[in-house]
Structures are given as structure tokens and as C-alpha cells.
Amino acid sequence: MRWIGLTAAALIGLPGGAASQLAPAEILRRIDANMTINSAIARARMIITYRSGDVRSLEFRSWSEGTDRSFLEFTAPARDAGSRFLRLEDNMWIFLPTVGKSVRIQGHMLRQGMMGSDFSYGDASERPSMVEDYDAVVSGRDSVGGRPALVLDLTAKRDDLAYPGRKIWVDAERFIPLREERFAKSGKLLKTATLGDVRRVGERWYPFSVELDDALQRETSTRVEFLDLDLGARVPSDVFTLRHLERAR
Amino acid sequence: MSEARGRVPLLGLAWRNARRHGRRTLLSASAIAVAVAASIVGLALAGGMLGTLLESFARLETGHVRVRAAGYGEREAFLPVHLNVSSVEGRVAALRLVDGVKAVLPRIRASVLVDGAESNRPALLLGVDIEAERGYLDPAAITGSGTTPRPGEAEALVGVGLARRLGVEVGDTIVLLGQTAYRSLGGIRLVVSGLADSGIPSWDDVVAVLPLDQAQRLLDLSDGATEIVVLLRDPDDAAAEIEPIRGALGPTDALEVRTWLEQGPLIRTLQSARGGYSVVFLLLMGMAGLVIVNTMLMTVMERAQEHGVQSALGMRKGDLLRLIVTEGAVIGLLGAVAGAVVGTVVAVTLGRIGIDASQAARTVAAPFQGVIHPVWSWWHSVLGVVVGVATAALATLYPAWRLRRLRPAEALRS
Numbered sequence: 001m002r003w004i005g006l007t008a009a010a011l012i013g014l015p016g017g018a019a020s021q022l023a024p025a026e027i028l029r030r031i032d033a034n035m036t037i038n039s040a041i042a043r044a045r046m047i048i049t050y051r052s053g054d055v056r057s058l059e060f061r062s063w064s065e066g067t068d069r070s071f072l073e074f075t076a077p078a079r080d081a082g083s084r085f086l087r088l089e090d091n092m093w094i095f096l097p098t099v100g101k102s103v104r105i106q107g108h109m110l111r112q113g114m115m116g117s118d119f120s121y122g123d124a125s126e127r128p129s130m131v132e133d134y135d136a137v138v139s140g141r142d143s144v145g146g147r148p149a150l151v152l153d154l155t156a157k158r159d160d161l162a163y164p165g166r167k168i169w170v171d172a173e174r175f176i177p178l179r180e181e182r183f184a185k186s187g188k189l190l191k192t193a194t195l196g197d198v199r200r201v202g203e204r205w206y207p208f209s210v211e212l213d214d215a216l217q218r219e220t221s222t223r224v225e226f227l228d229l230d231l232g233a234r235v236p237s238d239v240f241t242l243r244h245l246e247r248a249r
Numbered sequence: 250m251s252e253a254r255g256r257v258p259l260l261g262l263a264w265r266n267a268r269r270h271g272r273r274t275l276l277s278a279s280a281i282a283v284a285v286a287a288s289i290v291g292l293a294l295a296g297g298m299l300g301t302l303l304e305s306f307a308r309l310e311t312g313h314v315r316v317r318a319a320g321y322g323e324r325e326a327f328l329p330v331h332l333n334v335s336s337v338e339g340r341v342a343a344l345r346l347v348d349g350v351k352a353v354l355p356r357i358r359a360s361v362l363v364d365g366a367e368s369n370r371p372a373l374l375l376g377v378d379i380e381a382e383r384g385y386l387d388p389a390a391i392t393g394s395g396t397t398p399r400p401g402e403a404e405a406l407v408g409v410g411l412a413r414r415l416g417v418e419v420g421d422t423i424v425l426l427g428q429t430a431y432r433s434l435g436g437i438r439l440v441v442s443g444l445a446d447s448g449i450p451s452w453d454d455v456v457a458v459l460p461l462d463q464a465q466r467l468l469d470l471s472d473g474a475t476e477i478v479v480l481l482r483d484p485d486d487a488a489a490e491i492e493p494i495r496g497a498l499g500p501t502d503a504l505e506v507r508t509w510l511e512q513g514p515l516i517r518t519l520q521s522a523r524g525g526y527s528v529v530f531l532l533l534m535g536m537a538g539l540v541i542v543n544t545m546l547m548t549v550m551e552r553a554q555e556h557g558v559q560s561a562l563g564m565r566k567g568d569l570l571r572l573i574v575t576e577g578a579v580i581g582l583l584g585a586v587a588g589a590v591v592g593t594v595v596a597v598t599l600g601r602i603g604i605d606a607s608q609a610a611r612t613v614a615a616p617f618q619g620v621i622h623p624v625w626s627w628w629h630s631v632l633g634v635v636v637g638v639a640t641a642a643l644a645t646l647y648p649a650w651r652l653r654r655l656r657p658a659e660a661l662r663s
Contacts, residue, residue: 048432056432079469080433094426096436103364103424103436112362116432217327 024136024152030175031130031168034204039065041233047223048117058115059227067129069240080115086245092121095245102245118191118214118222122162133157134166144169144178145196163190174198174205189215201231259568263575266552267583273548274580280540281584281641282591285633288533289592292632293600293623295529300624308385311509312354312478313487314494316340319505321475322512328360328373330430333473334504343497344479349490351482354381355474357464361427363407363457365415372411373455374427376464376474385480388458393446395419400460404442410454412444419443425457429469437467484509535640542644549573549648556652566653573649574642581641585634592633596625 022030041063048056058080064070072085082097092110093102110122128134134154142149154166165183170176180193191214195207211223238244267274307313318332334340337355344353357376362369379388379400388406389397398404405423407415417423421441429435439459447453465471481490487508495501549556556569564572603620 058433079429079431083434094434094436096426096434099424099426099436099438101424101438103362103369103426105362105426106369112428115434116428 024138025131027138027150027152027170027175028130028134028136028154031170031177034174034176034206036067036129037064037231039231039233039235041228041230041235042226043228044224044226046115046117046119047225049221049223051219056116063235063239065235065240071239071244074115083115084245085114085121086240086242088240093242093245100246102242113214113220113222116220118212118217118220119224120214123191123212128161130154133161139167141172142169144171147174147178148172149178171198171205176205176207191215197225201229204231206231259572259575260579262572263579266572266576267579270548274583277540277577277580277641278584278587281581281637282588284533284536284640285585285588285637286592286595288529288636289589289625289629289633290596290599290623291529291533292629293596293625294604294621296626297600297621297623301621307480307484307509311512313481313484313509314479314490314506315509315512316477316479316494316498316504316506317475319503322505322507328358328475330357330359330428330468330470330475331432333430333470333475334477335473337472337474337477340498341477343499344477344494347490347493347497349482349486349493350479352381352385352478352480354378354385354478354480355461355476356386356478357461357468357470357475359427359464359468359475361425361457361467363411363415364424364426365412365417366421367416368414370411370414371455372408372425372457374425374464374467375456375458376461376468377458378461386458388445391445391447392443395441395443398442398458398460398463400462402442402460403437403439403463404460405439405463406443406445406458407441408445408447408453408456410450411457412441414454417441423457425459425467427468429467430473431469433469435467435469437463439463531636539644542647546648546651549645549652553652553655557655570649570653573652574645577645578638578642581638582634584641585637588637589630589633593625593630596623596629599623600625 041061043061044059046058046060048058050056057077058074059076060072060074062070062072068087068089070085070087074080074083084095086093086095086102091104093104095102105121111120113119114121114123130136134156136152136154138150139153140151142151148171149169150172152168152170154168156164163182164185165187167181167183168177169179171178176195176198177193178195178198180195181189182191182193184190191212193213194211195209196211197208198205199208206229208226208229209223211221213221316334318334321329321332324332334355341353341355344350355378357374359374359376361372361374363372375386377386377388379397382388392406393409395406398406405425407417407423412418415423419441422438423441424436424438426434426436445453445456445458447456459467461474465473479490479494481487487510491506491508495506498504498506559569560566600623603622606621
């Protein structure tokens with residue numbers, strides 16, 4: 001697969017510089033190097049825009065460690081404050097103050113929009129390693145938001161991934177996905193993500209905003225903006241426990 | 250000349266001929282009797298099935314008129330709670346004063362996740378006014394075990410199939426999660442007060458019934474509901490009642506008020522099917538008619554000599570044709586009356602005792618409770634007799650036409 005990608009790149013002519021010399025797998029590895037977070041503490045705003053023109057804004061704090069552990073707590077507006085989510089590997093639990101106990105969510109619920117947004121609970125718990133989970137071919141070049149981009153077609157190596165196909169537009173110099181289309185096995189477009197506000201954080205580039213559109217429902221689009229992001233922050237290990245989920249303040 | 254011959258006593262001759270050929274008369278009359286009886290029972294059965302379905306749909310789903318938020322109908326499949334009817338208490342009170350209104354039922358429908366002992370499952374939440382629903386959705390009547398949830402108490406009635414999948418029983422605690430009216434995530438903890446066993450599998454596998462106030466609490470719908478269902482004394486008045494109902498609702502810009510016939514194609518299809526089953530009736534009579542054509546053809550052709558003599562004695566061809574048709578009508582009358590008596594007795598008896606179709610109902614994804622009560626009406630029997638006689642008379646036209654073409658001499662030789 002790798003040589004097919006290289007051949008395609010040679011035929012269609014890729015932007016100059018490092019990217020055009022790289023094999024697709026190496027591009028994925030560099031994306032992972034930018035996007036994979038060992039640990040982070042963040043504060044973010046989720047803005048949901050409805051087809052009717054209504055806009056709903058929520059704020060949350062999040063703690064994450066590696067690709068397998070994350071904790072998220074909504075802090076605003078008041079009616080959503082205290083709603084918390086814990087993800088440990090492929091398992092996810094919800095805690096709502098009105099319920100007073102944690103609920104593990106499975107199956108159909110994982111496909112529902114988190115707090116009514118375009119991000120499904122499955123999206124929130126999905127942390128693929130691009131290089132380990134997908135085969136890639138470079139299928140073209142493009143420009144996104146004024147940035148030169150390589151277009152990569154990704155095919156899942158495993159059957160249990162949420163998105164068997166992806167098409168990503170990767171910044172050819174910074175190796176950050178700028179736009180992404182996620183597909184079902186049938187080839188049907190499921191979601192479109194646009195990443196922006198890319199900033200330099202230490203040795204890496206990182207997008208501080210993501211806009212997601214669920215292609216199966218045109219009611220909403222959702223934008224998440226990081227207000228504070230501390231990459232590499234030390235996260236106490238007891239954050240990622242059910243006890244903390246039910247007792248966090 | 251014709252006056253000199255006088256009028257042929259067709260009815261007397263026809264009756265005499267019918268009696269002379271008793272076996273054939275019996276055979277033909279039996280075919281008509283069976284067809285008429287089957288048609289009367291079939292009409293009553295079809296009416297009962299359609300009536301049960303329509304009544305169930307109106308009572309459980311559409312009402313005769315349903316009030317929802319504007320735009321809800323388009324997104325109905327998603328059960329959007331953010332599209333809701335506000336100030337429900339006042340609106341329900343005003344609607345109950347409208348002339349011709351039998352019941353006004355505020356309801357909440359929402360898609361929720363129910364977390365039980367062993368797993369969580371998607372479910373259909375029905376938030377209802379437990380008392381007002383007596384005789385309609387009737388939570389008390391469908392409570393198979395345990396008790397009906399009480400207003401003001403954190404209790405739920407869970408479908409038996411859903412409870413089995415969740416691994417919960419009466420007295421256990423469940424958690425419901427769902428999108429609120431403000432599109433955020435709401436949750437509520439409830440005790441399973443009872444298990445619903447409505448006999449409608451498509452319900453019992455997915456439904457959780459809550460008191461209206463508990464559903465409002467879960468979904469952040471203070472004094473709101475996703476619909477107000479209005480049932481009328483006379484369902485045929487639905488279109489005429491729309492304006493008085495709109496008037497009672499106050500400003501209706503943000504509401505859609507629809508009769509049951511305007512709510513999707515299913516009800517319209519069922520309604521139009523009411524007329525459609527007369528086609529089945531006509532087909533049955535047509536089949537009986539073919540039997541009569543056959544027997545009358547034999548009867549007429551075997552009696553060709555007799556008819557030849559009648560012609561030779563001066564009976565006009567027109568009179569001969571009328572005689573044979575009258576003979577068919579007489580046989581038809583005998584069979585149709587007998588069939589109508591048998592069909593009426595069977596239809597009325599089945600209407601009283603009902604037909605248990607619960608096994609078939611388990612495969613139907615509709616609010617159909619499994620016992621069909623055929624609905625007999627006097628016009629089924631009258632129609633049966635009229636169509637039976639007419640069919641028999643019409644069935645003789647071909648044999649009569651064949652005979653009319655025979656010349657008396659040929660008829661006498663045959």
C-alpha cells in the first residue's frame with residue numbers, strides 16, 4: 001500500500017519540501033506525534049449552532065492521560081453544570097447530579113450526540129492511533145485555509161473502529177489534520193471535521209478549535225474551542241476512577 | 250297480437266321450474282348461500298379488524314385531533330423534546346370545555362436510555378396523566394404485575410419485554426437518560442412500580458410509562474408536553490372540530506393542530522380500506538355467479554326441448570329470456586336469504602365472543618391487541634341478499650342468450 005501512495009504522490013506532484021518525500025505511514029506517524037497527548041488539562045467551550053439559528057454554549061474542563069483515560073466535567077450553563085464523563089479504554093460512564101450515580105453507557109447510546117452536540121459519546125471515547133489503525137494512500141494535494149495540504153485516504157486495519165474510512169487534509173508542513181471526512185464501511189459520509197486555530201505548543205503544533213458536522217443530521221453543527229490547554233500537565237491518577245466521577249466537585 | 254296472447258306469468262313459471270329441478274336448484278342456491286354467508290362474515294370481520302386498528306391508533310397514538318409544536322410532524326421520527334407545547338395545564342382545561350370533545354390527554358414521548366441491573370437499553374418514554382388516561386392508554390389496565398406509577402412519585406411502569414432485557418423486576422431501581430427540552434442531558438432515578446403487559450409486543454418491548462410530572466422533571470419540561478391528544482365523541486367530526494379546538498388553544502402560531510387523517514398515510518390507508526373490502530365481497534359473489542352460470546347453463550340446455558315447445562306454442566324469445574332470468578333470481582333469492590341468515594348468526598355470534606388473534610398480533614408492529622370482534626351491521630345482510638339475487642339473475646344471461654339463438658325446430662331435435 002505504501003508504494004501505491006508514493007507512486008500516486010509522484011504522479012500528481014506534491015508540494016515541495018519534506019512532505020512530498022515521506023511515505024504515507026510516516027505522515028501518519030507525524031500526525032500522531034502532534035495529536036497524541038500524554039497528559040493534558042484543558043478548559044473548553046462547546047458551541048452548538050442549530051438550523052433554526054439558535055446557539056447553545058457550554059463550558060467544560062477535561063483531564064486526559066494517554067489515549068485511554070479521560071475525564072470531562074461540564075461547568076456551564078448552570079443546568080448542565082456537574083454532568084461528568086469518565087472514559088477508561090473503551091468504556092464510558094456518565095454521572096448526572098440529578099441521578100446521583102454513575103451509568104455506564106453502551107451500544108446505541110454511544111452513537112448519540114454528547115449533550116446534544118455533533119460529538120457522539122463514541123467520538124469522545126475514540127482515540128485512534130493513525131499509524132497503527134489505518135493504511136493510507138496520498139491521493140492529492142489541496143489548500144485548506146491558505147495552508148498547503150496533502151490529501152490522504154485512510155482505510156481501517158481493524159473492524160472495530162468507529163470510522164472504517166477517513167479522508168484527511170494534512171498540513172504539509174506542520175502535519176496537523178486541517179479537515180477530515182469520516183466514512184462508514186459502505187462509503188457513506190458520516191461526519192466532517194474542520195480543525196483550526198493551530199498553535200505552536202512546545203515542540204508540536206496543535207489545533208485549538210474543532211468544528212464537527214454530523215452528515216446524518218443537519219439540525220446542528222458543533223464547534224469546540226480550547227480556552228486553556230496545558231499539554232503535559234501532571235494529572236492525579238485518582239481522577240480516572242468511578243469514585244472520583246461520583247464525588248468530584 | 251301480443252295483447253291477445255296476454256302476459257306470461259313469469260314468476261309462477263319460474264317458481265314451478267325451480268321446484269321441478271330441485272337438485273339443481275339446491276346446488277345453485279347453496280353456492281349463492283355460501284357466498285352470501287361468507288361475504289357477510291367477511292365484511293363484519295374486516296370491519297372489526299379495521300375498526301380495532303383505527304380505534305387503537307386514535308386512542309394510543311394520534312387521537313382524533315393532535316396538538317404539537319410547529320414543525321414536530323417533520324421531525325417526528327426523532328421524537329424531538331425541544332419542540333413542545335407549553336402551558337399545557339391551562340390549554341388542557343380549555344380544550345375540555347369544547348363541545349364534542351370526549352377526552353384531552355397531555356402526553357410526552359421521548360427517546361431515552363434506560364439503565365437497569367444488567368445493561369442499558371434504548372426505550373420509548375411515555376409521560377402521561379395517569380388518572381386522565383383511564384379508558385384510553387390506561388396504565389392501570391396494562392399493569393400486569395406490581396402497581397401503576399403514582400403522580401408525584403419517582404415510579405415507572407416498564408414493559409415486560411424491556412424489563413426482561415434490562416434484568417429488572419418490580420421494586421428495582423432504574424435510571425433514565427434523555428435529551429431535555431433544552432437539548433442537554435437529563436437523568437432521573439425511578440423505582441419500577443409495575444410491569445406493563447399490554448398484549449402489544451411492539452409496546453411491551455420498548456415502553457416505559459411515567460407519570461407526566463416525572464417525565465417533565467426528567468426532560469426539563471415544566472408545564473410542557475410533546476403533544477395534546479384530543480378524542481372526540483364522533484371521530485367523523487374531526488375536521489369540523491379543528492377551528493373550535495384552535496380557538497380554545499389561544500395563539501396557535503407555534504403549534505400544529507392536525508386531525509388523525511392528516512397525520513401520516515397509515516390512518517388514511519386504513520380508512521380507505523374500509524371501502525376497499527367491498528371488492529372482496531364482489532369477488533366472492535362473482536365466484537358464486539360462475540357456479541350459477543355453470544348450473545344454469547346445464548339446466549337451460551337440458552331443457553332445450555321444453556323451451557323449444559314453449560317457443561313453438563308462441564312464447565316470444567323476450568319472454569323466454571325473462572323467464573330464465575327470473576328463474577335465476579328466484580334461485581338467488583332462496584340462496585341469498587338462507588346465506589344471509591347463516592352469515593348474520595355467525596357474524597353476530599363471533600362479534601360477541603371475539604376471535605383470538607393474539608398469536609398473529611405478536612408479529613404486527615402496530616397497536617393491535619389481539620382479539621378481533623367482528624362488527625356486523627344490518628346493511629351487510631341486506632347488501633348480501635340484494636347482490637346475491639342480482640348475481641344469480643345476471644348469471645343466467647349467458648345460458649338464456651344461448652337458448653335464444655336456438656330455433657324452435659333445433660331445440661325440439663336437441
